[in-house]
Amino acid sequence: MEDVEIRKAGLKVTVPRLKILEVLEKCGDQHVSAEDVYKILIQQGEEISLATIYRVLTQFETAQLVIRHNFEGGFAVFELNRGEHHDHILCVVCGKVVEFTDDVIEQRQLEIAKEMGFEIEDHSLVIYGRCNNPECKMGKA
Amino acid sequence: MEDVEIRKAGLKVTVPRLKILEVLEKCGDQHVSAEDVYKILIQQGEEISLATIYRVLTQFETAQLVIRHNFEGGFAVFELNRGEHHDHILCVVCGKVVEFTDDVIEQRQLEIAKEMGFEIEDHSLVIYGRCNNPECKMGKA
DNA sequence: ATGTATGCAAAACATTTGCACCTGG
């Protein structure tokens, strides 16, 4: 079923690519790093190299199949591109990520860009905070 | 004059720290990487090591003297913290950065966080686009 | 068959750290 997505991207349908897509699908909203994908697959007994994961994720990004985020932390995380754009709010304590979109904000961004003489290509809004998990509400930074 | 800022941060006033602050001040709105600061100082004939720049920038960040951004590109950039929060709109072609704030957006973020059960600590909004420089308007991605 | 993909190991970056020496207060 996901063979189509890969072929549409002009890539050969291979086991590593299918497995990586599977992991991303299973992870849903959760954002995973290349290392995460690697660990998950190794744990499942798959044979794959980290280099392949990086290569494939980059190809998927180019094909708009996945989105790469550079949140804080010095490493990139990926999520499946499910079509509609969304922003993120994430918990600085437990790392939980929630997606959202807001028409008011989207609209204002267009206006601001126009005022500044910019033509928007993309944007990234990340809100950092503490989620309502009791531990996170009070825990250390 | 900037001695005060450094002392307030509980740090000794040293030549490297003063020079780094100077560079950040001179750069104004422009965001610089650790490497940028290093190159600028070396070019000015200063003797300083990259390690010191990383150490000092991190200390300045802790002291809220500078702000660290993780835009796309795998490396961090820094800017002087001039007190008032602001967001960024940056040109994907020439790299120009313009700062802005928008009350409507700020307000909506608070509401969204509340809806999601989050207590906001910080947020980062970056709009990527092409600025009104003719080359950027049409140039390649 | 043949152009791509993959694995491995090495390289390339950005950033951090251990340690001996230097310096500001």
Place this chain on the structure above:
DNA sequence: CCAGGTGCAAATGTTTTGCATACAT
């Protein structure tokens, strides 16, 4: 004088790459 700061070089962590082998079409 002495805690703290700095330079250097080596270590780290993430991501990329060269090359020989393996695979999809």
